[in-house]
Amino acid sequence: MMASPTADFRRIVFANTLRGCQLFTGLPAEDLDLIASFAVAKELAKGAYLFHEGSASEGFYVVQRGAVNVHRVSASGKEQVISVFRTGQSFAEAALATAGGYPADARAIEDTTVLLVPKADFLGLLRGRPELALRMLGSMSQHLRVLVGLLDDLTLKDVDTRLANWLLKRCPRPLPRGAIEFQLDRTKRVLAAELGTVSETLSRALAGFRDKKLIRVAGKSITILEPKRLDEILRRNLGEL
Amino acid sequence: MMASPTADFRRIVFANTLRGCQLFTGLPAEDLDLIASFAVAKELAKGAYLFHEGSASEGFYVVQRGAVNVHRVSASGKEQVISVFRTGQSFAEAALATAGGYPADARAIEDTTVLLVPKADFLGLLRGRPELALRMLGSMSQHLRVLVGLLDDLTLKDVDTRLANWLLKRCPRPLPRGAIEFQLDRTKRVLAAELGTVSETLSRALAGFRDKKLIRVAGKSITILEPKRLDEILRRNLGEL
DNA sequence: ACAAACCATTGACCTGCATCAAGGCACGAC
């Protein structure tokens, strides 16, 4: 826990986090202030669970610092990552409007601070702010789209294609002709889970791309040597297979 | 197109359909009437497309009669069913609140009538009806949950398990000790697609269950001989594998 | 600094399932 700030200071810090949140950009300051007044900060150590599937929903969350992994766990213990939320992103809005608890699990994958926006208070505010309700709708549509995209990834492509797709998402547009290097911010095991596979298979896929001179890998640094060629290969895979 | 009714008659029929819709149950009659006043009926022959992925969104839909299949198509032409909507269900709410068109394709799988609730009109109404916005949020959460469930089905289980799960969903609860017979309302090929596989594999899975004396299959009629035993097997598969 | 975990990589193996191919049934068209 951080040292307890005064109430005013707390409000200011919270409102600042909320302003940075996609969901609330452009919202009048007094509304932000109001939300900040009933938001609750929660500190999570790396690995700690925020909530489990089925547990009663207290509200939705905004990430202030760190990262939260939202996932499902099968009866056999396998974990499918649904999404990873980082600073400024909001999640679990779905639990606001329906009974029945959270539909997935959420766990901090780094030391993390989240703001909990309690259900009852926020619903009260929403009643008087249809504008805000529309934003919530928009945010949920986004999540829906992400899920639909994930469905695609998992059902319609093989691992090589999913990896190529993922790599290309990290490239600036339009695709540069030169090489691009970036740092991996998660372990490869986690990346593998996001791609719906296991670390061994990811390792092989990376090795395959390396052998084809498409990328260079050194620890957490990945260099995409020829983005254009990678893109061509991706398109060809999608088109023919 | 149906023979054009008088404006009043049209309103009454539409409002009636809307009342039957989960999304609008309990809504005051004047609101229903207002929505009915700007809703537009669309007739779709079996097989006709309502919209395609990416096309600009006109609004969301309520099924009045028939059934609509919402799905994604990969570049290779494979189709993954996301959901099938029938009389009284609403879909494509996600397109309301965000730009960027519909995120999937929708096609009538029977002769169908849908009501289109146009985006602009409805958003206008929403601004003055926070209560209604909350319902929309609820409805979208439901869709989110369905998608999450679908994710589970596709990633965490093998075909046998998915089929067992699907069969058990058709059983009344609590599970009766006797046999249950029901008629399949789609072709097996379509069912296979919903389960994320192809007809040959589904055929084999059904044959496997038949050999284990779990079910009997005769054309479109399926009899679940021992629901309890099927349930046990499902649980065991989930637990151990 | 040392041990204990954890991560990453590679090889060997094996299984589930998509694919291809062929044959049997049903249905509507002519």
Next chain:
DNA sequence: GTCGTGCCTTGATGCAGGTCAATGGTTTGT
């Protein structure tokens, strides 16, 4: 009738990728 055309079923084959196991590298705790 009989000729498609589409659906279902079964067999044979191939392959992607999950699992197990061994090794070496890296981080964490004490």
